[in-house]
Amino acid sequence: MDYLPINFNFISPKLIFGRGKIGEIGKEVLSLLKGKDFKNPKVFLVTGKSSLKKSGYLNKINMILTKNGISSYLYDKAVKEPTTEIINHGKEYAIEKNCQLVIGIGGGSVMDTAKAIAGLVSNGGVVEEYHAEKEFIKPPLPFILIPTTSGTGSEITNNAVIKDEKRGIKKSIRGLLASTALLDPELTIPLPKKYTAYSGADALVQAIESLVSKSANFISDFFAREAIKLLADTLPKVIKDLENIVLRERMMLGSLFDALSFSNSKLGAVHGFAHPIGIKFDIPHGLICGMLLPYVMEYNLEVDATVKKYAWIAQTLSDQDIIIGYGSCPKKLPKNNINKARWAIEKLKDIFNYIGIPLRLSEAGIKESDLDDIVQDTKGSSLDNNPRDTTKDSLRQILQNAL
Ligand SMILES: [Fe+2]
Incomplete structure (x- = not known):
């Protein structure tokens, strides 16, 4: 150890x-x-x-x-x-x-x-x-x-x-x-379904990016894990039950833990992309983040320490048993870490799909001809803290995969 x-x-x-x-x-x-x-x-x-x-x-x-x-x-x-x-x-x-x-x-x-x-x-x-x-x-x-x-x-x-x-x-x-x-949390009860989904997705993506960030530390790690547990379990429930104060409370606590985590570490490539996309396109931030997360996670699978953390996410989602009926991901959790990590990606896609976040950039109106401009403007501390280093070509490839 x-x-x-x-x-x-x-x-x-x-x-x-x-x-x-x-x-x-x-x-x-x-x-x-x-x-x-x-x-x-x-x-x-x-x-x-x-x-x-x-x-x-x-x-x-x-x-x-x-x-x-x-x-x-x-x-x-x-x-x-x-x-x-x-x-x-x-x-x-x-x-x-x-x-x-x-x-x-x-x-x-x-x-x-x-x-x-x-x-x-x-x-x-x-x-x-x-x-x-x-x-x-x-x-x-x-x-x-x-x-x-x-x-x-x-x-x-x-x-x-x-x-x-x-x-x-x-x-x-x-x-x-x-x-x-x-x-x-009572103040969040009037928030409509769409914005509950987008803001919740943003919080979950931030928690995951913070967990694997190059600047993660012991305390940011602790809050990121608690945030992921709360948000992944509650997000699919709250969008079906918007006035449930217990669920709203859990979302708010998850969001707080997420913020305590990423404000003391940094984010990753999803947020590196989200900034220029947010300037060029009128797409809600949480929606962009939810759409891109699976593709950035796939890219990060080359980093062993990150795979271990993604495997922990898989174990957590599996233990919470929050996934039945959401999508096509197999129920049974695979054995080794890399397959668990891949399973986590599929499970997160299911959750995002379930709460109304499309899985492809093209569904939000982004075209292949837009990709070079987005790559050109993707920079900053979020990108620098992504667990796997990026190049202009690799960024382009992530977007291409997500299109
Ligand atoms: Fe965000």
């Missing part, structure tokens, strides 16, 4: 998790502003356009804040892909209203918007400067992130992905770790 030295740095916001925990938002704001001598606390509330209003949670949150003597200023302009314009404008508004804390409630894009505004308010300037490698010198305004989906992990990571429409680029700005991530 190999005994490797155990060392890691572990980074995470303060975590509050549980049904109904949204009721603690006022208390948490006051605790974060404690000692700052603010007589009239003011928060900047970042949301999307309508879903929080429709679900009634916006009213509820405002009532809780008012009851705690906190004024709130709503910025409901966060969109699917946060733009420099929306963030620069939000920063000006937050400064004008003299807000001392930012709350972001919604999916990954809303939380990314809130993060970036919190960073810009205390550091000044506009997003474009930070896109050009300027770094945040001061800490951001305190900020609380509250996800309404289970999947992106944005409430845990320290970066925000922002699009610059004028220059046609999409880039991360970093150094934006939330003060608190508040995860209340």
Whole structure:
């Protein structure tokens, strides 16, 4: 048995998790502003356009804040892909209203918007400067992130992905770790089936990529395995039973564990591809990731340590017995690791197929003539941490196999 030295740095916001925990938002704001001598606390509330209003949670949150003597200023302009314009404008508004804390409630894009505004308010300037490698010198305004989906992990990571429409680029700005991530599974109940499937697929893919990442360490490995156990078992169930709080809770815990894992390791080639595909095509991120995972896993089968981990996934899926009737994968788990790894790939295809994710890029409108451009723009730390090194040719071949 190999005994490797155990060392890691572990980074995470303060975590509050549980049904109904949204009721603690006022208390948490006051605790974060404690000692700052603010007589009239003011928060900047970042949301999307309508879903929080429709679900009634916006009213509820405002009532809780008012009851705690906190004024709130709503910025409901966060969109699917946060733009420099929306963030620069939000920063000006937050400064004008003299807000001392930012709350972001919604999916990954809303939380990314809130993060970036919190960073810009205390550091000044506009997003474009930070896109050009300027770094945040001061800490951001305190900020609380509250996800309404289970999947992106944005409430845990320290970066925000922002699009610059004028220059046609999409880039991360970093150094934006939330003060608190508040995860209340009741908030995910209104999430429609399609988005439950896509965000859940994203979380599962991230957990698998993190497990085998070159930067995986003892603690990221632990969280990745727990995330895979929770997500693979629950995802096919929750899309048939969207209002089941126990399943929503398990999805949210799985997504949290996934984020704690990959934010402390790195991802892999699926996420390397997902970035340029997301810029060029209007395909949801989770769907791209689910479609590509089996093909990247096949490519990674040359690496022994990765095969061992994929075999562990196979054993886990087999033990959970979650697969009967989903697809064509044989029920019986093969004996040796390489065959187990192949079995895991087939089983994951079954699960993705079952939740409505196509197995071919062509089904999402990607054509052979698009592949060279995608390969050209596939780069970055995710790709660098894929367990098997890639070349332009091997990347092209993975996409060709997935077409
Ligand atoms: Fe992702």
